[in-house]
Amino acid sequence: MTQSAVPTRATAGRVAINEAGLFVRGLGADAPAVLVHFDDQHIWSFTPGADGQPGRGGTSIAWPAVLQPYLDGTTRVRLANLDGSVVYCDEEHRFGAGAGRVRFVDRAGHPLAVDKMGHLTRSFESTPDAVKREILEGTQVVIRELRERCGVEAFLGYGALLGAVREGGMIAHDSDTDVCYFSRHTDPADIILETFRIERDLKELGWEVLRMSGGDLKVIWPLSDGRRVHIDIFSSFFVGDVFYVLGNRSGELDLADLLPLGTVDLDGHEFPAPRNPEALLVYWYGPSWRVPDPAYTPAEDPHAMVRLDGWLRGFRQGMSGWTPLLRGSSRPDSKLPTGGSEFAAWVHGQIGPEEAVLDLGAGNGRDSIWFAAQGHPVRSSDYSRRSAVEVRGLMKRSGITDVRPRQVILNETRHVFHLIALLSREPHHIYARQLVGCLDAAARENLFRLGASVLRGGQSMWLEFAVPHPGAAAPEPVGLVTRFDPDVLTGEIERSGGRVVSLEVAPGVDMFDNPDPAVARMRVTWRAGQSAETADVKESV
Amino acid sequence: MASARAAKTKDLARRVRDRVRTSSVFDRSLRGRVLRLERELEADRQLHRKIAELSDVVAELLIPIQDRDEERVTEVLSQYRKSI
CATH class of the missing domain: 3.30.460.10 (Beta Polymerase, domain 2)
Incomplete structure (x- = not known):
């Protein structure tokens, strides 16, 4: 990935190009759209006034983020207006250290383009x-x-x-x-x-x-x-x-x-x-x-x-962040671990050997597979559709065949009520590692509604999440997960009729198994007609 | 160092703003009332989706599984999940 800044002047010729973007001398904010071609393939179009940054005698424009990974090699860069009557540049340029031609194609070799939303597509x-x-x-x-x-x-x-x-x-x-x-x-x-x-x-x-x-x-x-x-x-x-x-x-x-x-x-x-x-x-x-x-x-x-x-709207926030994070995460070289977590082992030690588990926010399914390998019937659910693909990939690799992956969006009340109807007939423990910090208030409300509705036969909800701690960095993946105050969470649980049976806060790990100074482990139960009681709370940080 | 000081100042400013916004004087001011109305209006807008989802659950899930026929209930549950 380049560290260059978008050029702000052209010392030779009309256009300066680097790995970050380009500068076109004499291109004003009111100029019409410019079409960018690499080796006669249309790559992208931009409007100077809307997409560019006016500078000294011209306009600077950053390459779209989705294009940057492909900028490696040589290509003939052509910048022109729609009918080709104005050509700003038509010259060979070498990006990075690549020896061949720049190839802006998908895996099957089909030419790609960047659409008006900044997405990769095929025009x-x-x-x-x-x-x-x-x-x-x-x-x-x-x-x-x-x-x-x-x-x-x-x-x-x-x-x-x-x-x-x-x-x-x-x-x-x-x-x-x-x-x-x-x-x-x-x-x-x-x-x-x-x-x-x-x-x-x-x-x-x-x-x-x-x-x-x-x-x-x-x-x-x-x-x-x-x-x-x-x-x-x-x-x-x-x-x-x-x-x-x-x-x-x-x-x-x-x-x-x-x-x-x-x-x-x-x-x-x-x-x-x-x-x-x-x-x-x-x-x-x-x-x-x-x-x-x-x-x-x-x-x-x-x-x-x-x-x-x-x-x-309001039920798909962050979806575009989770999909690329999970893509390929069932492979052995994935940044996301594929073996069972310590939290899974901790929970396994406290539930019956054949009791069923719903793994909510399963990601690549590392713990779903691990629970299944220990003999638990397992349902695996995640916000991202990509999760099911990775869970199946991990099942194939591990020889586990009976984990049932399914997308569940906790902000979609219909998904939650379907789960309620299902789990009230098939009791499961609800296991959610590093999930709470990814949820907004509406999703947490639905999570505890689910718990209150189906965990009435002795099963529990098991939560692990990063908590605020002086000097602690934002947990990974930054922007998709935040630290959550266990006292605030306890209040929400109690308002739903639940009871925090145990709470431990101690050094632990994040989603990638990197050390985290403050991680909470919480066990929650619900009983019909239960009133809020004082929980047995143990703090170790 | 400078960025840590800036972050601290921002945090202080945020806390002062939050303190002001939760005061009864601000709450009675025109700006406070508009902010409150905007929040309430937003919450009201979000009810549309909730009403639609609950209506769907009642019509497509709860009513069909009322007959308590186990085979039929299993089929309804499976069909409903496929359709959402």
């Missing part, structure tokens, strides 16, 4: 026609099922609609197709319930559907070349006089411009579309929607975003 420009056709046909199927099976008025949205109306085809630098539907509901709770029904209906088709918020879903659509494209399904609705479309758009719209739906043609495929598509394009992209802008970033109303966040 339509580098997608073969046959695959493009598959994507379009997949989008048609999704819209058809939304209309016929789910009974909602679905239509082509965002960049796909823009491409259809402006160019009659997919926009070269776009990378996905978005589908929208109009909800007749005007109360956020009903809009969310409608998405639950739609999610259920689509999953019944055997589709892989991800929930991104209370108002938008994502269908994972497999292609014949092995890739899986994401087709986003965004709800749109009125609350009061304001028309909202997920992601984060809000504003005025005459419903007569949307319904009844008409059709548009996109690369020879017919799609349902707003009755007056131009009105929606003004709503999404402003009055200058006819002028191509490959680096377009929307101006979102911050007040509307706060409203949408409050109504529809």
Whole structure:
């Protein structure tokens, strides 16, 4: 990884390039979008005013973070405006010490690009026609099922609609197709319930559907070349006089411009579309929607975003941090340990040899597998979908076959109530190592609701977590976990009717088994009709 | 050294701010009332998701498992989890 700073001047030529970014002399904040190509492959587009840093006689721009790991080797860097009439730079550049050409491709060798959200993706420009056709046909199927099976008025949205109306085809630098539907509901709770029904209906088709918020879903659509494209399904609705479309758009719209739906043609495929598509394009992209802008970033109303966040979001925070952390964590060379933890051994010594364990926040499943190896029936759950993949990987390596991994989002009350229904019939101890510090108040409330509902047959909740300590650094992984005050936690537990049976605070280890000066081990029980009692609390720090 | 001093000053400023914000004088001030209203409004907004989730649990899980037929309950539980 480079330590260079983004260049702030160009001493020779018009453009200075290094591993951190580039500087373009004479490029002002009001200049139109700049397209970046490496060896004729479109890599990324940026808008100087929005993405750059104005400097002495030009603009500095940092490379997107997702691109930096690939900057090793030589490539021909071409910077130009959209139609190529202005070329800022077209020259060979060597990044790092790499001997070959820079290869910005996925594992299968497919060319990559950085999209407007800063994510790695594959743009339509580098997608073969046959695959493009598959994507379009997949989008048609999704819209058809939304209309016929789910009974909602679905239509082509965002960049796909823009491409259809402006160019009659997919926009070269776009990378996905978005589908929208109009909800007749005007109360956020009903809009969310409608998405639950739609999610259920689509999953019944055997589709892989991800929930991104209370108002938008994502269908994972497999292609014949092995890739899986994401087709986003965004709800749109009125609350009061304001028309909202997920992601984060809000504003005025005459419903007569949307319904009844008409059709548009996109690369020879017919799609349902707003009755007056131009009105929606003004709503999404402003009055200058006819002028191509490959680096377009929307101006979102911050007040509307706060409203949408409050109504529809709040259960996926940190998800994008956990997935890369867990990826590959079942391998022997993983930074995350794969053997059972000391806490697991400590708990094992205090429960019956065949008693079942629910490992909550299991990560790569190190303790799930270890408990199973000791003879305990085990359910393994984690916030991240990636966990199940790693748990299965670890099961395969260890020869354990009967751990049941499943994603559980404690902020999703539906997940918690499903667990309550399940565990009240199949009693389990609840084991949560290094979980408490990852949870917000709502998730902790659901955790203790779960405990209060199912731990009434002699089972316990076993918690290990880092606690505040003078001079102690933030626990790893920084930003995803914090230290938590055991007194505050005890208060929350007691308010849920639980009792802290034992509490020890002593030097221990963090998620990576690195030494930590203050780690709490807590055993909690619940009994029907129990009143809060004084706990047997032992402090050793 | 300088950063430790800055962190200490920031911490002190945060504590003073928190102290002011929990005082009854601030609570009665217009700014205090707006802050409180914003917090309450946010909590109110978050109820929408909770209501939707609980409605879903009642309609799709609790009512179907009311019949207490063990085989049917197992099937309902499995189907529900697949659908969320």
